[in-house]
Amino acid sequence: EPEVTQTPSHQVTQMGQEVILRCVPISNHLYFYWYRQILGQKVEFLVSFYNNEISEKSEIFDDQFSVERPDGSNFTLKIRSTKLEDSAMYFCASRAEQFFGPGTRLTVL
């Protein structure tokens, strides 16, 4: 069964560093999403991406964040200058029923 994959599964970074989280959505899906879940809190929508551009983004998705589909298969989330409060699980999802990848745990020290 096709699945969304994400790398790395856990990333540790220093505050102020840039991180890139990678996702490979299911191949014939057209809509891609990033969500985050801070420990103990609910899953929050960050951004959706369709036809090589951002479709929707939430208030959380500020100028520190960017998304890209660099090569037609990968879908990346970049955080330019990480803050402590960016520590969370980041999930990638793709349509149709939004199957989630296993997540990347980001720890900002």
Next chain:
Amino acid sequence: EDKVVQSPLSLVVHEGDTVTLNCSYEVTNFRSLLWYKQEKKAPTFLFMLTSSGIEKKSGRLSSILDKKELFSILNITATQTGDSAIYLCAVENRAGGGADGLTFGKGTHLIIQP
């Protein structure tokens, strides 16, 4: 702003019991309601509901949507310890033409005791 409220927030039952989890929502332009099961990490898709009154079933799990009263229930019969998880309800807004992200509830933490 879209809103999803799940109840109860946590529930402890014994193996073999039947449970009903509730989800009520407010969304400006409803497209669908989804149920997920979250164990250690990623949410796992269970059901997507778009029409009122049509029950979706998968083994011991079933779900139904009431678009008039703006709620959905998830039923699990003959519960097993493997059903222990957080069950998430989410709604999708139609306004984004299919690209909107989901709005999640806080989840119901279900614990099945042997």
